[in-house]
Amino acid sequence: SSMNLEFSQLSMLPHLADLVSYSIQKVIGFAKMIPGFRDLSAEDQIVLLKSSAIEVIMLRSNQSFTLEDMSWTCGSNDFKYRVSDVTQAGHSMDLLEPLVKFQVGLKKLNLHEEEHVLLMAICILSPDRPGVQDTSLVESLQDKLSEILQTYIRCRHPPPGSRLLYAKMIQKLADLRSLNEEHSRQYRCLSFQPEHSMQLTPLVLEVFGNEIS
């Protein structure tokens, strides 16, 4: 029953909301450094950021994910997040099971930092996000980044790790689309309840949407 009480109160929600809010700011700062991103219209920048934010957060969180105990460990054990912590923030295994699988698969690619960064940039500059106006401009920026990534792998990533690496990375972007969809579903559910949406931050509400308004 204490477990039920903890769940109904979503004891980790305020903390996770803060963490996600902070991460969104990092994603915005990162996007602004991608060549060409600032040249897009403000509307396209906003559409791209809102649609990719959760995917980039999932990607960047891989740096703190450890296969040792399948947790996100930031520095010391004081900042260790387990699946159970995320369920206490209102998410279910329908998201967390594929998310952990995704983290394990991505970790096993042993990406260089350069590849990791390029993958996040390619994710943000996806021309097929709903609402993008200048799709051809976004596409040309993404194409340039993909070329750089493929060249990097060819020249700097030794075999056998480089084998099919680019294809595997693109598959990760596909995985992120379904994780994004499931996250949206669960977020919508959560934000429908005022007692929970009031624990979110203004930035989270703006980026993921505010159902109570």
Added chain:
Amino acid sequence: KKKENNALLRYLLDKDDV
């Protein structure tokens, strides 16, 4: 549905450092 203005996002995109 109310019109989205994305004021926070606009602000964070405009400011020089995040």
